[in-house]
Ligand SMILES: NC(=O)c1ccc[n+]([C@@H]2O[C@H](COP(=O)([O-])OP(=O)(O)OC[C@H]3O[C@@H](n4cnc5c(N)ncnc54)[C@H](O)[C@@H]3O)[C@@H](O)[C@H]2O)c1
């Protein structure tokens with residue numbers, strides 16, 4: 352093991368415990384620590400790179416040139432470079448020799464170090480562009496207490512791991528302000544939507560966001576008090592200053608603090624709207640009042656839960672997902688049959704008609720068209736219901752009937 356500080360090296364070699372960063376968890380006596388990075392790199396077959404993202408370039412630097420194609424490097428860092436807006440994948444591909452690029456893998460997912468060290472059951476994702484490399488790392492690192500899944504969606508796994516840290520700070524702030532479970536659940540859910548939009552805009556598979564590196568790590572870090580990012584948020588919400596919080600962390604890092612800056616710039620460049628992430632940036636880096644930011648975010652223009660252009664992006668980027676295989680296998684889409692909203696007195700008949708149309712057509716899905724919402728003074732209206740014939744209807748099975756009613 353390489354460590355920067357001689358106190359860490361000493362503690363691991365003499366006491367067989369990382370008393371500086373992970374006290375209370377004995378290391379195997381066979382583990383040797385050194386501060387000679389070149390020696391550690393050249394003497395290893397599989398390297399785990401676990402340096403905080405903002406220090407990767409200065410730490411690895413010239414030593415990256417020592418890497419040989421028979422070796423493998425697995426990054427466990429979760430962040431985005433503030434200096435260049437690069438993901439860890441992009442940073443490493445720039446630093447290592449060209450022939451080593453195919454030897455890079457990325458490990459991410461819900462994994463508090465203390466629980467892993469304590470032998471608690473943990474599941475993570477290992478991503479590599481080459482599935483065979485991912486499978487090799489998966490086999491090497493898995494054991495009955497540490498289960499690795501594999502993926503080839505490197506950008507998805509990387510962005511999910513980096514962006515959840517910003518949301519963990521948001522959840523901490525919310526809890527620190529005294530908001531309840533509803534607020535935390537809303538932040539996690541709408542935060543995942545923002546992560547998905549950004550990741551899909553960078554070419555990620557949307558399904559990765561519901562996996563261990565996405566939803567898994569997001570839930571862990573937003574709700575688990577072992578999280579440094581959530582803890583920073585909690586203390587901010589209770590009124591402490593960021594500088595004081597960071598100064599008290601003994602060198603430990605909350606990756607979400609710099610990632611919040613990087614992601615604001617990245618979101619602007621990609622043209623992706625991320626109100627929660629932007630709000631967090633304003634609170635932690637611009638000194639905005641958290642209560643006021645919450646009110647602003649909650650008072651924005653009302654909108655659909657999932658924007659239509661996101662669905663298009665998801666389909667376009669999900670070309671290696673089962674969904675696209677299902678769509679392709681189901682053949683060309685059929686002409687949509689649409690049942691428009693009837694006057695209130697006739698609605699039951701029209702809805703039954705729409706449902707009957709769906710039932711006759713095994714390839715159809717019946718869903719809420721979501722187009723109504725216009726006010727008709729004091730009147731209660733029934734939502735427009737559209738029967739959309741989608742090619743995947745047959746494969747998806749049951750038709751869903753969603754009818755909504757509302758009163759203003
Ligand atoms: N701790 C976890 O539970 C956990 C789990 C999964 C992934 N990660 C990721 O691993 C990465 C490292 O996190 P950690 O928990 O090991 O860090 P940490 O907060 O425990 O420790 C910070 C580390 O950064 C080093 N450091 C501080 N200043 C530095 C500098 N100027 N140059 C080089 N190194 C410097 C310190 O020596 C120390 O090793 C992060 O990207 C984190 O998101 C952490």
Ligand SMILES: O=P(O)(O)OC[C@H](O)CO
Nearest residue numbers: 460461462463578579580
């Ligand atoms: O302590 P945090 O907030 O850096 O989170 C640690 C890991 O990323 C959890 O998977």
